[in-house]
Amino acid sequence: MKLIRKLDFEEAKFSLYFLAFDNPGAESAGRQWTDREGILELTHNYGTEDDDNYRVNNGNVEPHRDISITADHLERACGRLESNNVPFQKRLQEGRMENIAFALDPDGYWVGIIGQKRSDPASTSTNLDVYRFNRTALRVKDAEKSLQFYRSVLGMSLLRTIEQPEAGFNLYILGYRRGGEEEDSLVDREGLVELMWNYGTEKDEGFKYHNGNEEPQGFGHLCISVDDLDAACARFEDLKTNWKKRLTDGRMKNVAFILDPDNYWIELILLFSTFPLPPV
Incomplete structure (x- = not known):
């Protein structure tokens, strides 16, 4: 990156x-x-x-989150990480899922490595120029409530559902739909959200996930950019959305934060915002 x-x-x-x-x-x-x-x-x-x-909460001590990168050649990408002494939570050959590996960043955050559709079996190297920051994964307590929020409130589309009944969980991959998009192209996308629901958690009234912003802090929030920040916030008000910070709260008047059903923070910023602060 x-x-x-x-x-x-x-x-x-x-x-x-x-x-x-x-x-x-x-x-x-x-x-x-x-x-x-x-x-x-x-x-x-x-x-x-x-x-x-x-220490930070990496989201997987009490499991619920990771990010995933797609690479042009899965085995070569993992080999490159190995040669750079990057530690792994799971290597390709470990466990039942042999099409994904999990590397660890310096804070212990899990980074999934997935192969792209364009992978060339004959390749002897990996090309960083075509890597993608594919998705952020969150565990959710109640799949129905979370899907309602991300689809109806945030306007995302459910692009794929992966059911794993033998392991007791489902995965729901969401994103902003593009014209003519096919399911097989999702590994070549960026900015997807993956919701992971473990069966039965929605029936436990006392069950909740650490949202990454309570102590110990770790994962902070997702962020979406909108064309009209005032209008978007007014729409969320009309939808009775829960707020962490309205535009009028605090010193920063150019960002707002809403809460999803699990109290994960969703930041709202203006598309093409410049933020009048020092750039790189």
């Missing part, structure tokens, strides 16, 4: 780093940072790197 934007908040003592695949073969190469579907935002709170006791 490449660092395409950096925002510093000195008074609040944190910085934001926005990364994306930006090589010529990347899906959204060269586009303005709010006009991409595959952006990874890293938040650094000043001083945590000097605190030996500081």
Whole structure:
């Protein structure tokens, strides 16, 4: 990935780093940072790197989240990571699912590695120029409520359902639909959301997932960009959506946060927003 934007908040003592695949073969190469579907935002709170006791919730100690990257050649991509001494949570040959591996980043976040449709079995290397930041996966308590939210409130389409009854869970892959899109092309997409529902959790009144923003902090939020921020927020008000932060709250008047059924934060920003702050 490449660092395409950096925002510093000195008074609040944190910085934001926005990364994306930006090589010529990347899906959204060269586009303005709010006009991409595959952006990874890293938040650094000043001083945590000097605190030996500081830990983040990586979302899989109490399992519920990971991100996935698609690569042109699955075996070669994993071999490249191995040669760079990257640790793995799961290698290709481990477990029942041999079409995905999970590498670990420096904070223990899981990064799924998936092969693209264009994979060439005869290839002896992997081409980083065509990698994709494919999806973010979240575990949800109640599949029906979450699907209602992401489809009706956020306007996403359910692009694929994967049922795993023998393992007791379903996967629902959602995104903003494109004309003529076929299911097989999803591995070549960016910016998808994968909801994972374990059977029966919706019947347990006391069951909930850590939302990544309670202590210990970890995963923070998803983000969508909209064409008219005021109008979008008014629509969410009409839909009786739960809020973490309205536009009028706090010092930052150019972002808002709504809550999904599991209290995951969803940030709302204006498409083509420049954010009047120092760029990279």
